[in-house]
Amino acid sequence: MLKIDQKIVSQRIVEETPAPKEQEPARLEPYTRPRVVEGRTYKLKIPTQENALYVTINDVVMDDGTRRPIEIFLNSKNMQNFQWITALTRLVSSIFRQPLDFAFMIEELKSVFDPTGGHFLPNGGGLCPSVVANIGLIIEDHCKHIGLIETPELDDSTKAHLEKKAEQAKEQGVKGTKCPKCGEMAMVRMDNCETCLSCAWSKCG
Numbered sequence: 052m053l054k055i056d057q058k059i060v061s062q063r064i065v066e067e068t069p070a071p072k073e074q075e076p077a078r079l080e081p082y083t084r085p086r087v088v089e090g091r092t093y094k095l096k097i098p099t100q101e102n103a104l105y106v107t108i109n110d111v112v113m114d115d116g117t118r119r120p121i122e123i124f125l126n127s128k129n130m131q132n133f134q135w136i137t138a139l140t141r142l143v144s145s146i147f148r149q150p151l152d153f154a155f156m157i158e159e160l161k162s163v164f165d166p167t168g169g170h171f172l173p174n175g176g177g178l179c180p181s182v183v184a185n186i187g188l189i190i191e192d193h194c195k196h197i198g199l200i201e202t203p204e205l206d207d208s209t210k211a212h213l214e215k216k217a218e219q220a221k222e223q224g225v226k227g228t229k230c231p232k233c234g235e236m237a238m239v240r241m242d243n244c245e246t247c248l249s250c251a252w253s254k255c256g
Contacts, residue, residue: 079150082111084121091196093189097182098170102128104136106186108193118197120147125186139183143190154200160187202233202250209251216241217248 090109097104104127110118122144125136146153164180172179172188179185194200220227220239227248228238235249246253 081148082121085111095185106189110197122147157187157191213248
């Protein structure tokens, strides 16, 4: 209890100032699909399946001139996979339309494996763990193609090493094959492993 020793001569009401409310972050609206979009279609042929899967990715041009995927379509004559193809199409397209970095989605798709076994990518591209992982690789390659994902630059020592090997291959008359990663005709056998002299991609990892 508060004890008052002096005589009260006046009084006033003090209003407490309410604490300022925390401002809620602005909610970003999803991107709107324009009437006309541009895109690319990729053919995905799985050795264990009779019918190919076609992956179409459409882009929207942003205000700064950059491109960004806004939707994806998966088409196949194999109706056995219709349900998961439809679900994956809608889910990935909805993530594309959100104003956020969807790199996490690509990594999640690439990590999906098929318990019955994966398949080898064409042109010696190595083992892919599943069809879904292959779709993730296609999305990643498409984003690199439109400049949304940058390909890391090679360090000076790696560049010098590749240039030296390229000169040796030229002297020996070795002709390169197409690299599954960068598309250059620069795949040669180097140090007992197929390696690209353009981007340093290797079958051996």
